Amino acid sequence: MISNFIFMNGYGLFVWSSFAITFFVCLAVFYKTKKTLKKYEKEFATEIQKLSAEQRKIVLDKSKIASQVLSSYSKTI
Amino acid sequence: MFGLFNNNNIFHWIEKIMNFINSIFFILLLVALSFALIFSPPDYLQGDSVRIMYVHVPAAWIGLGTFSCIAMLSIINFIFKIKHFNLIAKSIAPLGLMFTCLALITGSIWGQPTWGTFWVWDARITSMLILALFYFFFIISHKLISDDEKASRISSIIAIIGFINVPIIRYSVDWWNTLHQPSSIKISGSSTIHTSMLMPLLLMFFVLILYCALIFLMKYKTEIIRIKKKNLKRL
Numbered sequence: 001m002i003s004n005f006i007f008m009n010g011y012g013l014f015v016w017s018s019f020a021i022t023f024f025v026c027l028a029v030f031y032k033t034k035k036t037l038k039k040y041e042k043e044f045a046t047e048i049q050k051l052s053a054e055q056r057k058i059v060l061d062k063s064k065i066a067s068q069v070l071s072s073y074s075k076t077i
Numbered sequence: 078m079f080g081l082f083n084n085n086n087i088f089h090w091i092e093k094i095m096n097f098i099n100s101i102f103f104i105l106l107l108v109a110l111s112f113a114l115i116f117s118p119p120d121y122l123q124g125d126s127v128r129i130m131y132v133h134v135p136a137a138w139i140g141l142g143t144f145s146c147i148a149m150l151s152i153i154n155f156i157f158k159i160k161h162f163n164l165i166a167k168s169i170a171p172l173g174l175m176f177t178c179l180a181l182i183t184g185s186i187w188g189q190p191t192w193g194t195f196w197v198w199d200a201r202i203t204s205m206l207i208l209a210l211f212y213f214f215f216i217i218s219h220k221l222i223s224d225d226e227k228a229s230r231i232s233s234i235i236a237i238i239g240f241i242n243v244p245i246i247r248y249s250v251d252w253w254n255t256l257h258q259p260s261s262i263k264i265s266g267s268s269t270i271h272t273s274m275l276m277p278l279l280l281m282f283f284v285l286i287l288y289c290a291l292i293f294l295m296k297y298k299t300e301i302i303r304i305k306k307k308n309l310k311r312l
Binding site: 040064 | 085088089092110114115119124125126128129132133136171172175179182183186187189190288291292295296298299301302303305306309
């Protein structure tokens with residue numbers, strides 16, 4: 001039964017390669033997208049931290065996004 | 078109601094939806110793969126090679142659906158200049174290209190045991206390749222043109238012209254004599270696929286749609302942060 005599952009009556013190479021290519025491409029795109037998002041979050045958080053205390057307060061009060069990104073970035077470091 | 082389209086609210090909902098998808102994704106993926114690779118029966122003519130359909134068909138549907146969506150958003154953006162629609166189109170285009178390429182690759186792998194060749198210049202396959210080229214030009218226009226407004230205008234034109242290709246892909250198997258089989262699943266009229274194969278196919282489609290939603294939300298979130306970062310520099 002297991003050999004049937006692996007070899008799929010002679011079509012195993014075609015079936016498994018189709019699923020494997022799809023799986024690895026999806027995984028690679030997922031990691032690349034996540035990495036880019038983290039990079040932008042990090043850069044954005046660093047720029048907020050670089051601001052003067054007064055400017056930072058204005059930005060964080062005005063933008064929920066800025067405070068959310070900054071808090072999630074602080075958790076990761 | 079317009080408060081819903083505020084970046085702050087969108088960002089908040091993106092987080093919530095991403096967490097929800099993450100919590101159900103792997104269970105659904107395991108169920109869908111089990112049905113596609115184990116529980117679904119082999120085809121009476123194609124044998125086990127029919128299992129390639131469970132990745133090939135959803136990939137092709139997503140490739141076509143995404144381009145139709147981009148074209149619609151581009152038409153609306155072209156007329157009303159809604160920035161969010163441009164951001165959405167820009168965020169989903171790489172996904173569409175990826176799934177169009179996957180449909181071409183898995184279709185080519187399926188072609189070898191079924192037709193005896195990896196590639197033929199057949200109407201359906203050629204029109205899918207043209208779709209991949211339109212995706213490529215759409216993405217490259219955003220990468221090469223630094224002025225956001227100009228890039229949005231040019232990419233919208235590419236998407237609108239490319240949209241002509243969508244019905245050609247859909248009806249290519251009816252209009253020309255091709256090696257590709259006609260559609261087995263019809264929205265209007267009865268489908269010619271058995272439920273034991275239709276269910277895994279729809280399950281795999283649903284899982285890949287969830288994956289697309291996850292990637293789209295991450296890309297959209299990145300775009301919002303990029304804009305916020307630009308605004309921060311103006312301070």
